[in-house]
Amino acid sequence: MRRDVFQAIADPTRRAIIALIALQAMTPNAIAEHFDTTRQAVSKHLQILTECDLLRPQQQGREIYYHLEVEKLKEVDQWLAQYRSIWETRFSQLDDVLSTLKQNTK
Amino acid sequence: MRRDVFQAIADPTRRAIIALIALQAMTPNAIAEHFDTTRQAVSKHLQILTECDLLRPQQQGREIYYHLEVEKLKEVDQWLAQYRSIWETRFSQLDDVLSTLKQNTK
DNA sequence: AATTTGTGCAACCAAATAGTTGCGCGTATA
DNA sequence: TATACGCGCAACTATTTGGTTGCACAAATT
Numbered sequence: 589m590r591r592d593v594f595q596a597i598a599d600p601t602r603r604a605i606i607a608l609i610a611l612q613a614m615t616p617n618a619i620a621e622h623f624d625t626t627r628q629a630v631s632k633h634l635q636i637l638t639e640c641d642l643l644r645p646q647q648q649g650r651e652i653y654y655h656l657e658v659e660k661l662k663e664v665d666q667w668l669a670q671y672r673s674i675w676e677t678r679f680s681q682l683d684d685v686l687s688t689l690k691q692n693t694k
Numbered sequence: 695m696r697r698d699v700f701q702a703i704a705d706p707t708r709r710a711i712i713a714l715i716a717l718q719a720m721t722p723n724a725i726a727e728h729f730d731t732t733r734q735a736v737s738k739h740l741q742i743l744t745e746c747d748l749l750r751p752q753q754q755g756r757e758i759y760y761h762l763e764v765e766k767l768k769e770v771d772q773w774l775a776q777y778r779s780i781w782e783t784r785f786s787q788l789d790d791v792l793s794t795l796k797q798n799t800k
Numbered sequence: 801a802a803t804t805t806g807t808g809c810a811a812c813c814a815a816a817t818a819g820t821t822g823c824g825c826g827t828a829t830a
Numbered sequence: 831t832a833t834a835c836g837c838g839c840a841a842c843t844a845t846t847t848g849g850t851t852g853c854a855c856a857a858a859t860t
Contacts, residue, residue, distance in 0.1 A: 598704035
């Protein structure tokens with residue numbers, strides 16, 4: 589089963605969970621209260637997020653607090669980096685060239 | 695049908711297509727040659743990427759060149775930004791701890 | 801004009817996904 | 831000790847996904 593960060597953040601509910609937990613580690617029940625869905629549905633998302641190391645479970649008595657592993661998001665950042673350089677530089681230089689080319693071929 | 699950037703970049707094949715097109719606009723056939731899959735499969739990915747404005751098709755005779763709209767990736771960048779600040783601040787605090795740990799284990 | 805080439809699109813299929821319900825196992829509380 | 835609570839796990843379902851095959855259409859080539 590494919591289980592990487594990109595897959596994990598593809599789901600809007602999971603991004604919402606990440607946003608919640610970023611502020612404060614929470615238990616499955618506490619998280620579920622923020623959405624109109626069942627605890628089990630949330631639990632599945634937590635499982636997926638945990639499997640790709642975006643979340644870290646911390647047992648505390650009978651409760652399990654899920655912490656966000658922000659570091660893991662660096663993987664997405666690194667992937668973006670290669671394109672960030674493009675959108676930062678390309679802009680001014682190529683824009684004119686492209687538009688003139690477009691006009692000539694018409 | 696959900697069609698956003700996060701969903702689009704979730705698939706590894708699509709990320710590979712993005713990487714290809716970032717270098718140079720390409721036609722579906724040309725792209726398909728880079729993977730061991732059919733043109734139609736690639737075509738579907740191109741459609742998804744186009745639907746969420748990550749790609750821009752440019753008809754040229756009977757060929758269609760797909761260009762990368764790098765700007766669209768800024769959406770991911772903006773989403774990341776809120777967490778980047780977290781891992782950057784957390785870092786500086788931990789940096790001292792980590793460096794001293796490193797020295798001790800050496 | 802006939803053929804080849806580059807496409808998109810629709811129909812179909814297997815696998816993955818998001819969600820539900822029901823259960824069992826520990827941990828707290830009475 | 832008995833009961834309530836928080837949780838993970840398994841089974842089941844509906845939907846989405848990635849892929850294939852076959853077709854039609856327009857542009858190039860002969």
